[in-house]
Amino acid sequence: MCAHVNGRGRTLSRKLFTVGPVHVDSEVLKAQTRPMITHRSKEYKALHVSVIERLKKALDTDMDIFLVAGSASAFLEGAVRNGVKSDVLGLTNGSFGNRWIEISKANGKNVKEIRVPWGKAIKPADIEGQVTDNIEAVHFVSNESSTGVLSPMGELICEIKKQNDPLIFVDAVTSAFGTDLNLKKNKVDALVFGSQKALGLPPGIGFIAVSEELMKKAKEIPNRGFYTDLIKIKKNNDDNSTLTTSPVSLVYALDFQLDRMLAEGAQARFRRHREMADIVRKWSSKLHGMLPEDGYMSDTIGVLNRGPMDFDKFHASLKSKGYEISNGYGDVKEKTFRIGHMGDLRPTDIKELLKVMDETLEELK
Numbered sequence: 001m002c003a004h005v006n007g008r009g010r011t012l013s014r015k016l017f018t019v020g021p022v023h024v025d026s027e028v029l030k031a032q033t034r035p036m037i038t039h040r041s042k043e044y045k046a047l048h049v050s051v052i053e054r055l056k057k058a059l060d061t062d063m064d065i066f067l068v069a070g071s072a073s074a075f076l077e078g079a080v081r082n083g084v085k086s087d088v089l090g091l092t093n094g095s096f097g098n099r100w101i102e103i104s105k106a107n108g109k110n111v112k113e114i115r116v117p118w119g120k121a122i123k124p125a126d127i128e129g130q131v132t133d134n135i136e137a138v139h140f141v142s143n144e145s146s147t148g149v150l151s152p153m154g155e156l157i158c159e160i161k162k163q164n165d166p167l168i169f170v171d172a173v174t175s176a177f178g179t180d181l182n183l184k185k186n187k188v189d190a191l192v193f194g195s196q197k198a199l200g201l202p203p204g205i206g207f208i209a210v211s212e213e214l215m216k217k218a219k220e221i222p223n224r225g226f227y228t229d230l231i232k233i234k235k236n237n238d239d240n241s242t243l244t245t246s247p248v249s250l251v252y253a254l255d256f257q258l259d260r261m262l263a264e265g266a267q268a269r270f271r272r273h274r275e276m277a278d279i280v281r282k283w284s285s286k287l288h289g290m291l292p293e294d295g296y297m298s299d300t301i302g303v304l305n306r307g308p309m310d311f312d313k314f315h316a317s318l319k320s321k322g323y324e325i326s327n328g329y330g331d332v333k334e335k336t337f338r339i340g341h342m343g344d345l346r347p348t349d350i351k352e353l354l355k356v357m358d359e360t361l362e363e364l365k
């Protein structure tokens with residue numbers, strides 16, 4: 001492992017430019033080492049209510065937010081288990097949209113699927129006339145991590161609501177805190193995310209923001225599970241705790257991180273992510289460009305076309321210099337590679353990575 005002080009004086013113990021888990025600043029890692037407390041203690045409850053309040057501020061929402069020791073998938077499952085008796089519409093343009101469809105099916109739901117080609121955004125025209133009366137909820141991924149496509153969430157919500165009034169579930173695993181989701185305008189019923197992406201924390205916390213409508217629907221649904229029962233989870237959350245044991249050390253890290261995030265400001269954070277994305281997009285023209293269609297590229301994940309490059313060889317060399325990026329994923333695994341630019345990474349870090357990538361490409365010529 002190499003320790004390295006970058007241009008801004010931050011210590012990067014290792015250079016992860018991955019899609020998640022992402023690089024975690026050493027100060028954040030250190031914040032986890034505060035003495036352990038129990039999740040039913042007065043101290044924990046004070047911590048819990050404080051992180052939830054600041055999460056709402058950072059996301060600019062009044063929705064209830066719950067957390068669980070687990071990964072985001074716990075609440076992708078939770079949304080479906082609590083909000084759908086029978087019929088759900090699953091939109092997909094990549095691996096993670098497919099995953100949510102798989103989760104719904106695994107929970108016995110009847111899924112109507114709309115599949116959009118990989119690399120394309122899901123657009124209102126793709127769902128015209130599809131939100132029929134039987135559809136209780138629509139789920140889709142905001143930022144598809146396999147293709148680096150950011151779908152137009154606000155436009156999709158408008159189109160769904162024009163047709164009918166189902167619940168709207170959004171996987172914001174790789175968009176929350178890196179992209180402005182404008183939740184006050186874009187009303188959703190479940191927004192799911194995890195700690196290991198643009199929050200810049202280690203993996204291990206799953207989050208869900210829920211609407212009152214989803215909580216109302218949950219009351220009518222039997223078999224919500226135990227771990228994923230939003231009614232039970234809300235009862236504990238209202239008492240400033242968790243249903244099952246809270247990942248206390250990670251909540252310490254979240255506590256530390258939220259103060260830094262609020263000090264930076266949400267809009268400045270989004271601009272920083274956009275700036276990093278722009279640098280990667282520009283650089284991609286040296287190779288074979290970006291996979292996603294123009295106008296819908298993610299601000300947190302760059303998915304670049306590989307061309308004839310031997311990625312394994314390239315990446316082995318990059319790793320030997322202490323830098324790590326991510327392989328392609330799913331159907332486009334062999335055609336692409338991915339650069340994660342989210343969380344606490346900065347444009348200077350991206351420029352440094354790209355310089356090393358340039359050198360490595362030159363060496364392999």
Ligand SMILES: Cc1ncc(COP(=O)(O)O)c(C=O)c1O
Pocket residue numbers: 019020071072073074096141143144145171173174194
């Ligand atoms: C868009 C998206 N959705 C869902 C997941 C699954 O999240 P988790 O592994 O935290 O359950 C990921 C993980 O990379 C993701 O990128």
